[in-house]
Amino acid sequence: MSPKTRKLANRRSHLPVVDHLNEEDHYDLVIVPMRKNRVSEILPALAANKFIPTFLFMMNNAAGQQEFIDALGKERVMAGFPHPGGFKKGHVMHMMPVEEKKPMALPIGEVDGSVTARTREVAEVLSSMRGFRAEIRTDMDDWLKTHVALLIPTLAPAVYACNTDPEHFAATRDAHVLLKRALHEALQATQNAGVTITPPGIRAIERVPEPVFVLMVSKIAKSPTFENVMGHF
Template identity: 35%
Template sequence: MKLLVHGAGVCGSLLAAQLHEAGADVSLLARGRRLESLRRHGVRLAEEDSPVVRQVPVPVVEHAADGYDLAAVTVRTHQVDAVLESLAGFGGDVLFLHNWAAGAQPLEEVVGRGRVLLGFPAVGGTMDGDVVRHRASNPVTDRVAMPIGEPDGRTTPRLERIVRVFRAAGVTTKAEPRMDAWLKTHAAFSVPLGRAAYTAGGPAALAEDSDAVRAMLRLMRQNLAALPTPPVPRPFGALDKVPEGVLVPLLRRFLRSRTAVRSGLSDTSPATAAELDRLAGQLRALTQAG
């Protein structure tokens, strides 16, 4: 399978590097300064605060030319429209790996009906200049599988093939039959969480404001209740059953944790605000329609 990773930020760079090191036929699409950096140095990776930087010579391209079997799109939600324009003549299947609550239809209108798959990346980190700083290997968290699925929930031969290719490269992956509902559930809690952390200046600061955490939790509950389908995974339904007095301290403890502080919740860049705004708009349209 010839693969194209469309998007050279944290998720795309990590995914392309892992696929390349496993021997997969993969190219990474980038533009501008990021493209020039990748051409000179390859994908530069470092574990968290480690001074050791290694270089992975992933092939890079500037355009989504034909000849690829699959493109994995790893850009932010508000950047998808621009990517869709570049994929208008793309001949392969397209796996969208990012926050997305609008369903497959607007993607299929450009890419083509039956050629879209949905998913969510299971990797994370931050950009430090042109170095991708990622979490150190962990035998527990590394078992968290990247969910991917067909928009209609079927288990198709192409889905099974993609899962096999990713797993063979060491990317823990699973077929998720309710992928569209999974993404909408994720948006229902990630928009209040992301906006609250952004407003506070990061997760640690948010943790110190119990009223803000309580307001965030109530928005999560409202969003989940307004979804047209039950939450996926099912345990998210418990957010409406566990008392606030129990959940608020748990959320504050999470927000103070190393995991939260080193996550994308600490990113207060304009790009984060733009992504949250786009995702919130999708969620609003979804809940109003329901």
């Protein structure tokens, strides 16, 4: 990311915060943008509150929503994903800047695929944020599982094989080739598991010739977007 881009991306926000959730607290919506492997630690505190009607869990999640449903009740659980993602260094959160004229889509949905008045209300809240728009989906579980398939058994191992060094990865053709082949296997395995690849256009990546794919990855690996992705690992 260029110094100019970094400067534009720096923002300091002062928000009212609380250090815990009381059983008697009333909120219309609680958004949980956490790593999936950390949410189990806070589920008892969320479940102890019976007044909050909606918890929106936004994270990489290939395991489905059943753990959250068991703790909170199906009627109180929604799922989504927090584009554009980011990573934390010290007390600073790093993420790609959003543009008001080209709002970033935030996919959200009910766990049963329905679209209700509640779904639209939550979408309206998220769309009120500058640079974002809610995308209501009826296939949120498939979307989340497809997203994980595109990253965890594919890109992540390729990046780790290059010591999580962006320049090393950008210059390592073998890593790009293995990534291409891993993507095919991951998408096929995901589909074989009964998941509908979502969005369907993702399958088009399998038709990209390997030399072209390698060239594309080598260029993308030098972009600010990829720097943000690398922060995940």
